[in-house]
Amino acid sequence: MNETAKRARAAIDLAAVRSNVRALRARAPRAELMAVVKSDGYGHGAVPCARAAREAGAGWLGTALPEEAFALRAAGDTGRLMCWLWTPGGPWRTAVEQDIDVSVSGLWALREVAEAARACGRAARVQLKVDTGLGRNGCQPADWSRLTSAARAAEAEGVLTVTGVWSHFACADEPGHPSIAAQLTAFEEALKTADAAGLRPEVRHIANTPALLTLPEAHFDLVRAGIGIYGISPSPELGTPQDFGLRPAMTLEASLASVKRVPGGHGVSYGHQYTTPGETTLALIPLGYADGIPRHASGTGPVLVAGKWRTVAGRIAMDQFVVDLGGDGAEPGDPAVLFGPGDRGEPTAEDWARAAGTIGYEIVTRIGTRVPRVYVDSGIQGEAEAAEGDSALTGGTA
Numbered sequence: 001m002n003e004t005a006k007r008a009r010a011a012i013d014l015a016a017v018r019s020n021v022r023a024l025r026a027r028a029p030r031a032e033l034m035a036v037v038k039s040d041g042y043g044h045g046a047v048p049c050a051r052a053a054r055e056a057g058a059g060w061l062g063t064a065l066p067e068e069a070f071a072l073r074a075a076g077d078t079g080r081l082m083c084w085l086w087t088p089g090g091p092w093r094t095a096v097e098q099d100i101d102v103s104v105s106g107l108w109a110l111r112e113v114a115e116a117a118r119a120c121g122r123a124a125r126v127q128l129k130v131d132t133g134l135g136r137n138g139c140q141p142a143d144w145s146r147l148t149s150a151a152r153a154a155e156a157e158g159v160l161t162v163t164g165v166w167s168h169f170a171c172a173d174e175p176g177h178p179s180i181a182a183q184l185t186a187f188e189e190a191l192k193t194a195d196a197a198g199l200r201p202e203v204r205h206i207a208n209t210p211a212l213l214t215l216p217e218a219h220f221d222l223v224r225a226g227i228g229i230y231g232i233s234p235s236p237e238l239g240t241p242q243d244f245g246l247r248p249a250m251t252l253e254a255s256l257a258s259v260k261r262v263p264g265g266h267g268v269s270y271g272h273q274y275t276t277p278g279e280t281t282l283a284l285i286p287l288g289y290a291d292g293i294p295r296h297a298s299g300t301g302p303v304l305v306a307g308k309w310r311t312v313a314g315r316i317a318m319d320q321f322v323v324d325l326g327g328d329g330a331e332p333g334d335p336a337v338l339f340g341p342g343d344r345g346e347p348t349a350e351d352w353a354r355a356a357g358t359i360g361y362e363i364v365t366r367i368g369t370r371v372p373r374v375y376v377d378s379g380i381q382g383e384a385e386a387a388e389g390d391s392a393l394t395g396g397t398a
């Protein structure tokens with residue numbers, strides 16, 4: 001282990017990422033898969049995860065910010081790549097020069113990208129986004145006809161190609177929610193309008209991970225998978241990662257910074273929210289909210305230390321927190337596992353989400369830059385990968 005990783009580390013299992021991408025592709029066999037690697041790959045590291053996803057057959061990569069897309073190009077990625085969160089005056093020209101698909105939700109953005117494309121003498125790849133009900137980005141259905149016609153006119157002029165029409169779900173993680181069917185209907189309508197305007201997009205897409213997992217009729221030509229490629233279930237109500245053949249890729253561990261005996265009645269951490277019930281052993285874990293450990297999990301977050309789950313004792317501070325080992329012993333430097341895949345007895349990111357009143361997405365994405373990412377390859381093969389291997393080999397044995 002390198003020295004910076006001695007205090008704490010987020011070990012990222014790239015074999016798990018590859019296996020998850022294969023498992024997700026197997027669930028959407030007629031669609032291409034876009035691996036969403038925004039926000040540094042949900043905290044896992046965008047570039048290594050993007051590479052792993054490409055190796056496992058992701059035809060597309062997706063980011064929110066243009067700068068995130070440029071970083072992937074700078075790292076050598078040459079495949080299809082889309083980014084969707086733009087503001088006026090954004091780096092359209094760089095995106096056009098780097099063959100990045102850009103999302104356009106309104107006429108201002110269409111104007112800006114067309115101008116950039118004229119300036120660099122190259123057609124932009126534009127994906128038009130329609131708001132089918134999420135109420136976030138996207139063109140309102142009332143304005144959709146104007147946007148699609150204007151895009152078609154720009155296409156005829158040769159400054160851009162409309163490569164995609166797309167949208168995003170509000171409640172895909174709640175199967176049966178009435179907004180899901182309403183959004184699908186609105187999307188079909190929007191596709192007809194685009195077609196009537198003369199647009200022939202290469203890809204139509206609306207599915208995120210929960211829709212990929214539960215809603216085959218939403219797969220269209222492309223599915224955008226974020227949380228699933230990192231092996232985390234979009235919501236505990238939908239199922240566990242294992243239910244979908246997914247494996248959590250991140251394991252967050254630290255080395256104990258202190259282990260000491262203290263008498264009963266000893267206050268622990270700021271505010272003395274915890275007091276030792278009797279003489280006991282306290283272990284200090286050198287991770288805090290500056291590292292992304294949610295302060296809301298004070299008194300509730302689970303950690304595997306010395307073979308058992310412990311609970312955060314008292315408040316999580318900026319750099320550290322304490323667990324009470326009761327009658328058990330440990331040594332400084334012993335491992336503390338905050339979360340991982342869960343199959344070695346450790347808690348999962350989902351357990352931390354429950355403890356902090358949030359979602360697994362936020363737990364992994366907020367792990368701070370102070371925590372080194374260490375890339376490992378467990379060599380695990382998902383079921384899909386094993387099946388591919390079987391078909392490629394004759395007479396192979398397990």
Ligand SMILES: *Cc1c(COP(=O)(O)O)cnc(C)c1O
Nearest residue numbers: 036168208209210224225226227
């Ligand atoms: C983040 C994001 C996704 C991925 O969502 P997951 O639930 O993580 O699969 C897909 N599409 C858009 C527009 C997003 O912002």
